[in-house]
Amino acid sequence: MNPSHRTRTAMLAVALSLAPGVARAADGDAPAAHATTPAPALTPTFTPSLDVLAQYALRDTRAQDGSSSWFHQFEVPRVWLGLEAAEGDVHGRVILEGVRSAGDGALIGIGGDSIVARVREAWGGYRAFDALEIRAGIVPTLVIPTLDATWALRALGPTSLEGYGLSSPADLGATASYALPDGYGAVSAGAFNGEGYTNRELNRGKNSAFSALIRPMPRGALAPLALFASYERGSAGTGSSRADRLVGAIAFTDERVQGLASATYAWGADGDGARRAWVLEAGVKAAPIGPLLLAARGAIYVRDTAISGDAVRTLTLAVGARASTRLEGWLAFDRTAPTGAARDALPGSDNWQLRAVARVAF
Amino acid sequence: MSRVLRPRLPRALAGALLSATVSCAERADDARTATIVSTLTDADQALIASRQALVAGKYARMGRDFYGFYRGSLALFAHDERAPGAPIATSRFALDQPLVPSIGDPHPENFGVMWAGDGTPALEPNDFDAADRAPYLRDLRRLVAGMAVAATVANADDPAAQAQTRAAARTIARATAQGYADSMASLAGGAPPARIADAQGSAYLADLFARAVKARQKRTELEAGGPTQLVSGARTLVRGAPDPTAPESVQADLPAFAYAALPATLEAYRQTLVAPPDAAQFTLIDAVRVFGSGVASWPKVRAIVLVRGPTDDPGDDVLLEVKELTDSGTAGWWPPGVDYPDLPARVRGTSRAAWARPDADPLWGATTWLGLPVQIKSESEAFKTVRTSKMVGSIATADELAKLGAVLGALLARVHATAVLRAPSAAPAIAARIARDRDGFLDEQAACGTAYAALASDDYARFRGVIFEHGDLLGHVVDEIPPAPSLAALFGTPPPVVPLTP
Numbered sequence: 001m002n003p004s005h006r007t008r009t010a011m012l013a014v015a016l017s018l019a020p021g022v023a024r025a026a027d028g029d030a031p032a033a034h035a036t037t038p039a040p041a042l043t044p045t046f047t048p049s050l051d052v053l054a055q056y057a058l059r060d061t062r063a064q065d066g067s068s069s070w071f072h073q074f075e076v077p078r079v080w081l082g083l084e085a086a087e088g089d090v091h092g093r094v095i096l097e098g099v100r101s102a103g104d105g106a107l108i109g110i111g112g113d114s115i116v117a118r119v120r121e122a123w124g125g126y127r128a129f130d131a132l133e134i135r136a137g138i139v140p141t142l143v144i145p146t147l148d149a150t151w152a153l154r155a156l157g158p159t160s161l162e163g164y165g166l167s168s169p170a171d172l173g174a175t176a177s178y179a180l181p182d183g184y185g186a187v188s189a190g191a192f193n194g195e196g197y198t199n200r201e202l203n204r205g206k207n208s209a210f211s212a213l214i215r216p217m218p219r220g221a222l223a224p225l226a227l228f229a230s231y232e233r234g235s236a237g238t239g240s241s242r243a244d245r246l247v248g249a250i251a252f253t254d255e256r257v258q259g260l261a262s263a264t265y266a267w268g269a270d271g272d273g274a275r276r277a278w279v280l281e282a283g284v285k286a287a288p289i290g291p292l293l294l295a296a297r298g299a300i301y302v303r304d305t306a307i308s309g310d311a312v313r314t315l316t317l318a319v320g321a322r323a324s325t326r327l328e329g330w331l332a333f334d335r336t337a338p339t340g341a342a343r344d345a346l347p348g349s350d351n352w353q354l355r356a357v358a359r360v361a362f
Numbered sequence: 363m364s365r366v367l368r369p370r371l372p373r374a375l376a377g378a379l380l381s382a383t384v385s386c387a388e389r390a391d392d393a394r395t396a397t398i399v400s401t402l403t404d405a406d407q408a409l410i411a412s413r414q415a416l417v418a419g420k421y422a423r424m425g426r427d428f429y430g431f432y433r434g435s436l437a438l439f440a441h442d443e444r445a446p447g448a449p450i451a452t453s454r455f456a457l458d459q460p461l462v463p464s465i466g467d468p469h470p471e472n473f474g475v476m477w478a479g480d481g482t483p484a485l486e487p488n489d490f491d492a493a494d495r496a497p498y499l500r501d502l503r504r505l506v507a508g509m510a511v512a513a514t515v516a517n518a519d520d521p522a523a524q525a526q527t528r529a530a531a532r533t534i535a536r537a538t539a540q541g542y543a544d545s546m547a548s549l550a551g552g553a554p555p556a557r558i559a560d561a562q563g564s565a566y567l568a569d570l571f572a573r574a575v576k577a578r579q580k581r582t583e584l585e586a587g588g589p590t591q592l593v594s595g596a597r598t599l600v601r602g603a604p605d606p607t608a609p610e611s612v613q614a615d616l617p618a619f620a621y622a623a624l625p626a627t628l629e630a631y632r633q634t635l636v637a638p639p640d641a642a643q644f645t646l647i648d649a650v651r652v653f654g655s656g657v658a659s660w661p662k663v664r665a666i667v668l669v670r671g672p673t674d675d676p677g678d679d680v681l682l683e684v685k686e687l688t689d690s691g692t693a694g695w696w697p698p699g700v701d702y703p704d705l706p707a708r709v710r711g712t713s714r715a716a717w718a719r720p721d722a723d724p725l726w727g728a729t730t731w732l733g734l735p736v737q738i739k740s741e742s743e744a745f746k747t748v749r750t751s752k753m754v755g756s757i758a759t760a761d762e763l764a765k766l767g768a769v770l771g772a773l774l775a776r777v778h779a780t781a782v783l784r785a786p787s788a789a790p791a792i793a794a795r796i797a798r799d800r801d802g803f804l805d806e807q808a809a810c811g812t813a814y815a816a817l818a819s820d821d822y823a824r825f826r827g828v829i830f831e832h833g834d835l836l837g838h839v840v841d842e843i844p845p846a847p848s849l850a851a852l853f854g855t856p857p858p859v860v861p862l863t864p
Contacts, residue, residue, distance in 0.1 A: 059697055063459030065791060071697035105494070105694020107705050108735075200411075200840050202403070205388035237400025238838045240390045271400045272445060274393035304446030345444045345451040347458030347497050348696045 042088045049082040049095075051361045053155055061351040064343065078154075080120065092124040092137075120197060121170055131181075136174040138197050142188050142211040143230045143247050144169040150226070150251045151260040151283050153295055155359040156318055156332050159262075160281045160299040164312075166266050167232070167245055168196030171207070183218035185226065187211070194234040194243065207234030207243075224254040228262075242273035259284040269303070276305040283316075293320035293328065309340030312349060320357075330357040395824045398438060399836045405437030405691065409661045410835070413853045414842045416653075416661035418834035419610065422859045423657050425829045429471070429750045431822040432511045433657040436467045436492060438821065439504060440691060442814070449813035450503050455803050457795050458497050458695065460788040462778035463715045466492025466692040467658070468501050469508030473770055474747035475574035477740075479637055479721035483574055485558040485567065485773060486722045488747060490737070491659055493712035494692035495701050498778050498792050502542055505774055506811030509767040510535045511818060516753035516763060523759070530760030531815060536808035537764035541771030543796050543803060549779040550793035557718030558773055564765040565757040570746050578744035583681055588743075589613060589650075589666055590681070597676040599648045599668050603857075610654035610857050616665060617851040620732060624649055624667060627684075627731040631738045634710060634727035636720045645670035647679065653856040662686040663734060663852055666741055681741035682725065686734055701783055705735035716777045732852070826862065834859055 058072040079098030085091060097120040102109030110116050123137030144162050148154045148169070161167045173192030180186060187210070193200075194207035211230035217223060228249040236243040249262035261282040269277040283297030295318040302311045313336070320330035334353040338346050390396035402421075403410060410417050424434035442448040465472065465487045472489040513531040517523035527534070549555065561568035577583075584590055589604050590597050603612050628644040648668040655664055663686040671678040687705040694700070702708035706728035714720040726739040748770075753763065779789035796803045828836050845853065 061459075061696060064457050065459065065795070067459060069459060069696065073698070102689075103694075105692070105699045106689040107700055107702065107708060108689050202400075202838070202840060203388065204839065235389045237396065238403040238836060239396030239399030239401075240388060241393065241396040241400055242389045268393075270445065271404070271441065272393060272397045273390060275446070307446040310446045341446060341452045344453055344456040345446065347456075 044085055044087040047084045047086075049080070049084065049362055051078060051080040051082075051359070052076065053078040053357060053359050055355050055357040057353055057355045059351055059353045061348050063350075064347075076115065077157075079115070081117075082121070089127040090125070091127070093121055094119065095121040118198075131179045132176065133179075134174065134176045138170055138172055139175050139190070139192075141167065141169060141171050141192065142175065142190050142209050142232070143167055143245070146211070146213060146228060147249060147260060147262060150228075150249075150253060151258050151285060153258075153283055153285055153297060155320075155328065155330055155357055156295060156297065156316055157334070160279045160301055160314065161245075161247070161262075161264055164279065164301050166264065166269060166277070166279065168198070170197040171195070172197065172201070173207070180214075183215060185212065185214040185218075187213075192234070194236055202238045203235055203240040205235035205240050207232055209233070211247075224252050226251040226253065236268070237271050239271070241271050242268035244268060256287045257284065258286075275303075278302050278305065287322070291321045291323065293322055293330070294318070295320070295330070295332075303342060303345075307341060310342045310345075311340065312336065312338045312342050312346065318357075326360055326362055328359050330359075331355070332357060392824070394821070395828060397441070398435075398821055398824055399828055401438050401441045402435060403836055403838050406661070408688075410838055410840070411843045412845045412849070413661055414835060414838075415856050415859075416853065419654065419856055419859050420657065420660035421829060421836060422834050422862060423610075423660055425826045425862045427515065428819060428822045429511055429515045430657050431825055432508065432818055433467075433469060433471060434660075435818070435821070435825075436504075436658060437691065439507075439814075442817075443500060443503070449810050449817065450507070453499055453806060453810070454799070455795050455806065456497065456499055457791060460785060460791055461495040461695060462498045462501070462788045462792075463712055463780050463782045464494055464496035464498075464501050464692055465490065465712075465716060465774070465777060466494055466496070466501070466690055468505045468770075468774055468777075470505070470512050470748045470766070470770060471508075471750065472747075473773065474745060475570055476717075476722045476745055477574075477578065477742075478719055479724035482559060483571060483578075484718060484722060485570075485769070486718065487713075487716050487773070487777060488723075488745065490709050490713045490716070491687070492690045492692050493716070494690040494708060495782070496692050496695060498788065500692075501774060501778065502539065502771075502807065503810055503814070505542075505770060506535045506538045506767075506807050507814040507818070509538045509763070509770070510811045510815035512750045512753060513760070513763055514815060514819065515750050516758045517755070518751070519754065523755070527753075527758065527760050527763055530764070532808050532812045533760065534763045534767050535811035535815075536804050538767030538771040538811070539804045539807035541768030542775045543771075543800060545772035545775035546779065546789055546796065547793045549775060549787075550789040555718060555776045555779065556772075558769065562765070562769045564769055565762045566748075566753065566766045567769060569752070569757050570748065574744050574746040577742070577746065581677070582743035583741065584677070584679065589741075590668065590679070592676060595676065597647065597668060597679050599650045599666060601650065608654065610860055612653045612857045613650040613666065614653065614854055616649050616651050617848070619848060620651075620665075620852050621649055623732050627729060627736070628667070628669065628682075628738075630729040631727045631736075634706070634729055635724065636714070637724060639672075639724075643669065643671055643680070649684075651852075651854045652683075653854065659685065662688065663736075667738075680725070682738050683741040684731060685737050685739075687728065687737055688735075706730065706737070709737050711782070715780045715782045718776070732848075734852075829862055830864065 055075050060068050060070045062068045080095050082095035084093040096117045098115045101116045102113040121138050123135045123139045125135040127133045147159050171192035175190035177186050177188040189210045192207040209232035214227045230247040232245045234243045244267040246265045252259045264279040266277040269275045279301045281299035285295040297316040299314045315335045318330045318332035322328040332355045336351050338349045424431045443450045474488045475483050476486045477483050510531045513527045513534045516527045591600050603609050624646050632638045650666050652664045652666050665684040667682045669680050671680040709728040723740050728737045779787050781787040
């Protein structure tokens with residue numbers, strides 16, 4: 001295996017490791033050797049992890065009369081502390097995340113509005129046949145973790161799919177993933193409550209989803225190319241509103257460049273099962289010279305396909321530096337621009353923002 | 363085994379997946395019904411989790427009449443104003459900045475006569491459960507649509523009269539918007555904010571003021587058949603249902619620990635008043651847990667407290683209402699999203715900004731009780747609230763409802779024009795926005811208000827259908843999380859829900 005291929009494989013492994021249950025498949029190509037080698041004595045391993053995003057943000061919000069107002073604050077968009085345990089084919093992971101105890105605009109919180117810990121992931125898993133992994137508990141869902149890992153831009157914000165509340169990155173349920181032979185990718189299926197990891201189940205309907213991450217040419221010049229598709233059939237809320245999602249994406253994950261373009265079509269949004277919405281999003285991250293990082297991301301969210309011009313557009317441009325494999329810093333500019341009726345319906349959504357972001361991950 | 367099974371795994375996985383895909387999801391047939399149910403239960407999620415019987419009472423109350431549904435469905439209104447294509451989601455006159463001191467839910471029944479510290483009455487907003495800061499149009503449209511709903515339900519016992527007010531709903535809605543626009547223009551031009559101390563030519567308000575004066579003179583709330591009883595010269599609060607025709611309105615004993623905590627709460631509350639009376643006036647005589655009051659606030663902890671008043675004479679005893687406060691659901695528009703340090707401060711700040719004088723109810727304060735944020739105010743029959751059930755006959759013709767709407771619109775403009783929290787008055791910006799096309803503004807609000815009232819009417823029918831089909835919790839299937847024993851005792855056991863009649 002040459003170095004560049006190792007790099008590509010490692011990047012894909014990062015992406016796949018957050019997709020349900022395919023990390024081992026991406027690790028190497030020696031399942032046959034396992035079959036003939038006597039099994040060593042098993043000892044449990046425990047691997048802690050930490051992921052902290054800290055940022056300073058200056059936001060200028062434009063009002064409908066043309067005036068503007070600004071606000072600035074220090075934030076921690078992500079505080080994760082995780083522990084993964086494994087012994088043989090059995091493993092599990094728990095991730096705690098820090099979150100504000102009161103929602104936007106709320107005054108009732110815990111200890112004022114303290115940042116409190118909640119469970120982001122808590123699952124047990126089993127690997128079988130060196131290709132199949134089954135997880136159950138609070139598990140990563142099939143789409144957002146894969147997209148986040150593929151383009152490695154989570155430091156600059158969540159995907160639009162998550163930001164607009166069209167999908168949750170984790171949920172209570174179970175997933176099964178099968179790693180295709182020879183590095184061709186993986187197919188996954190899952191069943192979830194459908195309310196996301198932040199809510200209790202509210203209806204009898206369960207979401208079912210499948211996804212496929214395909215590397216059409218896992219060897220050679222096009223090895224970094226991956227295609228992703230997912231369909232989820234679901235319901236949301238006590239009223240069981242339709243909430244189906246079709247996602248397609250194309251990704252390129254090279255040593256120095258990661259790019260992703262995705263399209264999502266939603267049947268049902270924001271508790272309205274009759275609405276049809278879609279999101280287009282594309283981004284690229286590059287490491288052209290030494291520690292320098294460059295990134296750009298844009299998205300358009302059409303809130304209702306039946307309403308002309310009701311959309312929100314976002315653009316992020318960022319320059320950063322990677323001080324080590326554990327630390328990277330960014331200076332980012334974000335612009336959010338509602339169009340048409342969205343401007344009236346979403347006060348405060350017309351804004352730009354300057355951010356200084358630091359990410360430490362172990 | 364792995365060599366045998368591995369090639370079959372993808373097919374097995376796909377088969378299981380397809381099976382799951384077609385079988386698991388269970389979705390509502392009617393999307394709007396699902397939206398109504400999900401939105402309302404989501405807004406009440408914390409209450410449903412801990413006090414389902416009380417939430418069931420609220421939904422049953424909402425299902426009892428159209429106006430009750432409108433009162434209890436603010437969360438749906440808030441959802442709809444952000445929904446693409448909804449009649450209240452867009453405007454040529456939208457202005458998201460500056461935010462105004464918002465009443466949050468200024469439907470007509472959240473206004474009423476209040477008696478100020480100097481003993482004079484005035485029409486004021488009297489409910490600040492949802493008050494915070496918000497864009498002006500949100501409040502105005504809630505009021506305008508509320509007047510259109512009132513036009514629909516007024517004269518319930520007179521079909522002919524009701525047909526006339528219903529037919530005039532758009533005119534009434536327009537008059538409400540016009541009262542707002544005219545008053546805002548005047549305030550922006552430098553006119554002083556006016557206290558509405560008389561009926562302003564409205565027959566409905568004349569009746570309201572007259573009933574308020576009469577009740578104040580007679581201290582109706584202390585009369586026999588009311589919430590209190592006089593036994594051997596000592597006044598106490600009645601246990602049970604003071605009005606046998608309203609079996610859901612019940613007064614019950616408070617848990618001992620809650621009762622014991624009241625003196626400290628009353629003293630803390632006294633210090634939040636604009637002009638605190640002598641502490642002796644708040645000497646606790648009796649207190650009860652109250653069920654079956656309000657609509658949106660039906661599930662909240664509520665108590666009636668009987669205190670000594672100015673003298674030991676039971677004739678001047680004073681009743682106070684203690685009501686749990688929860689988040690407004692109105693804030694969060696602009697960073698940082700909140701403008702007050704806590705809930706009592708929010709209610710004190712918004713109410714005193716909204717009133718023509720800060721002591722519009724001299725006994726209106728807010729503090730905590732057993733750690734629970736609470737609002738405490740006068741519980742008096744003299745504080746007469748606008749009621750659609752009283753909109754009957756000659757005081758509720760189409761013309762009279764239009765006059766009432768105009769006064770309420772003007773009052774709302776006065777509230778919005780008030781400068782709060784170091785921000786200047788929003789009146790010039792709002793007035794300038796409206797002045798671009800005043801008639802267009804009035805037409806737009808009238809059309810929007812009547813359209814939303816029509817939607818709310820359809821929603822009400824859907825809501826009732828859900829209750830009949832799925833029960834008072836609208837099909838919510840999640841088990842209650844048992845609260846701590848002390849909290850459960852404070853929530854109490856409400857009387858059984860009176861079933862809806864088809």
